[in-house]
Amino acid sequence: xxxxxxxxxxxxxxxxxxxxxxxxxxxxxxxxxxxxxxxxxxxxxxxxxxxxxxxxxxxxxxxxxxxxxxxxxxxxxxxxxxxxxx
Numbered sequence: 474x475x476x477x478x479x480x481x482x483x484x485x486x487x488x489x490x491x492x493x494x495x496x497x498x499x500x501x502x503x504x505x506x507x508x509x510x511x512x513x514x515x516x517x518x519x520x521x522x523x524x525x526x527x528x529x530x531x532x533x534x535x536x537x538x539x540x541x542x543x544x545x546x547x548x549x550x551x552x553x554x555x556x557x558x559x
Contacts, residue, residue, distance in 0.1 A: 499507060
């Protein structure tokens with residue numbers, strides 16, 4: 474059984490009916506709705522990155538504060554008091 478394919482007709486049908494090749498016209502209100510939806514879908518990852526950077530900044534600040542406090546409690550190497558003589 475032989476199948477003859479008209480490639481020109483197939484290409485024309487693909488151009489006409491292939492959903493990936495063209496979008497339906499949305500109109501002005503549809504465009505605003507789609508733009509709003511796309512924006513709302515892109516905000517959570519952005520806000521999550523902001524929250525993570527804030528948490529990282531707070532953690533690094535806590536480490537820096539701890540190191541500063543530890544440095545204040547430790548006397549410099551030459552200022553160690555000598556133990557009392559027995």
